[in-house]
Amino acid sequence: xxxxxxxxxxxxxxxxxxxxxxxxxxxxxxxxxxxxxxxxxxxxxxxxxxxxxxxxxxxxxxxxxxxxxxxxxxxxxxxxxxxxxxxxxxxxxxxxxxxxxxxxxxxxxxxxxxxxxxxxxxxxxxxxxxxxxxxxxxxxxxxxxxxxxxxxxxxxxxxxxxxxxxxxxxxxxxxxxxxxxxxxxxxxxxxxxxxxxxxxxxxxxxxxxxxxxxxxxxxxxxxxxxxxxxxxxxxxxxxxxxxxxxxxxxxxxxxxxxxxxxxxxxxxxxxxxxxxxxxxxxxxxxxxxxxxxxxxxxxxxxxxxxxxxxxxxxxxxxxxxxxxxxxxxxxxxxxxxxxxxxxxxxxxxxxxxxxxxxxxxxxxxxxxxxxxxxxxxxxxxxxxxxxxxxxxxxxxxxxxxxxxxxx
Amino acid sequence: xxxxxxxxxxxxxxxxxxxxxxxxxxxxxxxxxxxxxxxxxxxxxxxxxxxxxxxxxxxxxxxxxxxxxxxxxxxxxxxxxxxxxxxxxxxxxxxxxxxxxxxxxxxxxxxxxxxxxxxxxxxxxxxxxxx
Numbered sequence: 001x002x003x004x005x006x007x008x009x010x011x012x013x014x015x016x017x018x019x020x021x022x023x024x025x026x027x028x029x030x031x032x033x034x035x036x037x038x039x040x041x042x043x044x045x046x047x048x049x050x051x052x053x054x055x056x057x058x059x060x061x062x063x064x065x066x067x068x069x070x071x072x073x074x075x076x077x078x079x080x081x082x083x084x085x086x087x088x089x090x091x092x093x094x095x096x097x098x099x100x101x102x103x104x105x106x107x108x109x110x111x112x113x114x115x116x117x118x119x120x121x122x123x124x125x126x127x128x129x130x131x132x133x134x135x136x137x138x139x140x141x142x143x144x145x146x147x148x149x150x151x152x153x154x155x156x157x158x159x160x161x162x163x164x165x166x167x168x169x170x171x172x173x174x175x176x177x178x179x180x181x182x183x184x185x186x187x188x189x190x191x192x193x194x195x196x197x198x199x200x201x202x203x204x205x206x207x208x209x210x211x212x213x214x215x216x217x218x219x220x221x222x223x224x225x226x227x228x229x230x231x232x233x234x235x236x237x238x239x240x241x242x243x244x245x246x247x248x249x250x251x252x253x254x255x256x257x258x259x260x261x262x263x264x265x266x267x268x269x270x271x272x273x274x275x276x277x278x279x280x281x282x283x284x285x286x287x288x289x290x291x292x293x294x295x296x297x298x299x300x301x302x303x304x305x306x307x308x309x310x311x312x313x314x315x316x317x318x319x320x321x322x323x324x325x326x327x328x329x330x331x332x333x334x335x336x337x338x339x340x341x342x343x344x345x346x347x348x349x350x351x352x353x354x355x356x357x358x359x360x361x362x363x364x365x366x367x368x369x370x371x372x373x374x375x376x377x378x379x380x381x382x383x384x385x386x387x388x389x390x391x392x393x394x395x396x397x398x399x400x401x402x403x404x405x406x407x
Numbered sequence: 408x409x410x411x412x413x414x415x416x417x418x419x420x421x422x423x424x425x426x427x428x429x430x431x432x433x434x435x436x437x438x439x440x441x442x443x444x445x446x447x448x449x450x451x452x453x454x455x456x457x458x459x460x461x462x463x464x465x466x467x468x469x470x471x472x473x474x475x476x477x478x479x480x481x482x483x484x485x486x487x488x489x490x491x492x493x494x495x496x497x498x499x500x501x502x503x504x505x506x507x508x509x510x511x512x513x514x515x516x517x518x519x520x521x522x523x524x525x526x527x528x529x530x531x532x533x534x535x536x537x538x
Contacts, residue, residue: 176470312445316417318410329445329470340447349443374456386424386474388466389442404441405519 057256097147160294435528
């Protein structure tokens with residue numbers, strides 16, 4: 001095995017490093033020697049050049065999803081895009097109805113936005129996903145009403161990697177004259193998106209999940225048929241009034257370059273990353289009492305979410321200091337609650353506490369996966385030796401039937 | 408979560424891992440916590456005729472602090488009388504391991520475990536005496 005640089009990064013779903021090609025390009029838009037102008041300056045070449053760079057980047061973002069560049073609005077990231085889309089559309093259509101539908105496994109940027117709208121008097125239906133993480137379309141249909149103005153469903157789930165059937169949901173929304181918003185932070189550049197073929201009205205993007213910089217994102221807002229939203233940030237009227245604020249040229253150029261590279265390399269990259277994930281899963285699946293969280297077929301290539309029963313996630317990560325990853329264990333969050341996403345899938349608290357999310361990407365290597373397999377196997381074995389639950393399982397005791405003295 | 412050195416030491420080299428036969432009269436077993444909460448501790452003590460804890464073993468499902476708290480406790484109770492062992496406070500464990508506030512519950516659980524183990528032992532002894 002070649003020398004591995006420690007710790008190894010297995011958290012690409014949290015964020016990705018900026019591709020050196022992207023960073024190189026961004027650096028040309030900051031300094032006195034570079035294109036540092038304000039893209040809104042119409043009276044001199046500094047502004048014109050910056051504007052040209054912003055528009056080229058807009059074209060690159062649009063091209064990845066087969067949209068018109070005029071449909072792309074720059075934001076600070078997917079969280080802002082989700083806020084703008086959901087609040088913007090809900091408020092604009094307030095007179096038509098005040099009902100919103102989303103799913104319990106959405107990102108907090110969607111769920112908390114919906115909670116805020118509830119406080120403002122909107123009604124929100126939070127759908128339960130099926131145990132494999134997918135939404136039952138019949139249940140969505142049953143939840144739809146005449147006054148449902150917005151449906152917000154993510155494309156790829158950030159914890160499990162499960163891919164929702166956006167095409168089918170889009171058809172249902174269009175038939176009901178409901179605006180359909182999709183959080184695509186985890187799917188852009190990883191799953192093909194043809195916005196022309198999809199009946200999606202708004203879509204949120206983030207640069208830092210696909211090798212661009214943090215602090216920049218975009219919202220796709222459909223022009224035909226036209227979707228109208230109420231601005232959430234007011235000011236100089238940038239981005240056709242939908243999102244005011246001076247455009248950060250270097251960030252935008254970085255996002256554009258990241259999306260351009262993604263379009264060129266996505267297919268080959270996906271094959272390679274899927275090979276890595278399959279190798280990882282194959283190396284772990286014969287361990288006793290291992291459960292994959294979320295559907296294995298309808299899943300983005302880079303994410304494996306797996307529970308090692310009777311082993312607690314945080315202590316497992318402590319044994320795996322050489323691997324940087326996430327756990328659904330309560331101990332890794334401030335809330336002391338295990339992953340709400342895994343709980344919504346119907347996983348027991350125990351299995352949620354025992355979960356690891358390993359996510360791989362552009363710079364992941366076969367040797368790193370092999371090292372992870374070896375380390376995880378050893379750590380699970382060690383911690384099971386320490387686990388009273390594992391001992392009870394070996395003795396044939398059904399742990400779900402034990403009366404625990406809760407604290 | 409950044410851990411203190413002592414937690415890491417107990418986590419990496421846990422002391423006294425294992426189990427005694429629950430049925431034996433000279434063994435007291437304390438099992439506390441719940442899987443749903445992310446912590447389960449099993450602490451067992453072996454008590455000799457003089458009422459002194461001559462050995463202790465543990466198994467813990469939980470975070471590093473929970474494992475360290477129970478490992479430390481097994482070291483502390485060995486050689487103590489039951490009365491002395493009852494005096495161990497969760498604050499002593501938290502202080503020794505330098506636990507951060509969010510991990511104090513791990514030391515509380517360890518205190519519960521030793522008390523439950525002592526009660527279990529004493530109950531067995533009383534039942535034996537009564538029989």
